[in-house]
Amino acid sequence: EVQLVESGGGLVQPGGSLRLSCAASGFTFSSYWMSWVRQAPGKGLEWVANTNQDGSEKYYADSVKGRFTMSRDNAKNSLHLQIDSLRAEDSAVYYCARRALSYYGMEVWGQGTTVTVSS
Amino acid sequence: QSALTQPASVSGSPGQSIAISCTGTSSDVGAYNSVSWYQQHPGKAPKLMIYDVSHRPSGVSDRFSGSKSGNTASLTISGLQAEDEADYYCSSYTKTTTLGGVFGGGTTLTVL
Numbered sequence: 001e002v003q004l005v006e007s008g009g010g011l012v013q014p015g016g017s018l019r020l021s022c023a024a025s026g027f028t029f030s031s032y033w034m035s036w037v038r039q040a041p042g043k044g045l046e047w048v049a050n051t052n053q054d055g056s057e058k059y060y061a062d063s064v065k066g067r068f069t070m071s072r073d074n075a076k077n078s079l080h081l082q083i084d085s086l087r088a089e090d091s092a093v094y095y096c097a098r099r100a101l102s103y104y105g106m107e108v109w110g111q112g113t114t115v116t117v118s119s
Numbered sequence: 120q121s122a123l124t125q126p127a128s129v130s131g132s133p134g135q136s137i138a139i140s141c142t143g144t145s146s147d148v149g150a151y152n153s154v155s156w157y158q159q160h161p162g163k164a165p166k167l168m169i170y171d172v173s174h175r176p177s178g179v180s181d182r183f184s185g186s187k188s189g190n191t192a193s194l195t196i197s198g199l200q201a202e203d204e205a206d207y208y209c210s211s212y213t214k215t216t217t218l219g220g221v222f223g224g225g226t227t228l229t230v231l
């Protein structure tokens with residue numbers, strides 16, 4: 001079964017850091033672009049970051065550039081998002097998603113992990 | 120990266136058809152045939168329903184269809200069913216975000 005499972009969310013104070021992880025299974029992880037998408041409470045979806053198959057290319061939304069770092073470990077079938085200098089507006093459910101190989105779209109999603117930034 | 124514009128809510132009765140619009144610009148929706156639609160039930164992860172404007176992934180009901188005219192894309196759901204009640208988001212490729220794309224604000228579909 002194709003599956004993505006996120007972990008690492010939690011409650012953190014403003015200015016703090018977190019490292020989110022996404023464990024992939026049931027497919028050849030190293031063949032796919034991967035993304036992080038977030039959703040603030042009661043709000044819509046927001047693309048956060050993408051990385052290509054070997055992690056050599058990474059792209060970030062302007063709202064997180066310089067504070068978020070995406071990485072992947074193909075040997076361990078895992079994706080990570082290092083989040084630094086957290087702000088209240090970063091509070092959200094963070095989803096990892098697999099991008100389709102042959103068309104524009106995110107075809108597999110994890111269940112999400114919740115980040116809450118509060119003092 | 121500006122969001123695409125969707126109506127906040129739409130509603131319809133079982134068996135009816137509804138359409139959800141998604142308006143962008145000539146830099147995103149109007150420029151590329153790379154519009155996708157996602158369905159999200161409360162507390163659940165999004166699910167891809169339409170990709171590349173009008174294509175359905177395997178397993179998605181043919182009651183869901185997509186189209187585009189100019190800077191506006193549309194998702195049509197025919198033969199409404201109770202389980203279609205959910206939030207729907209459009210997304211479009213835009214070259215400024217390198218595959219990241221831009222999302223619409225979301226539309227809540229209520230099945231009366």
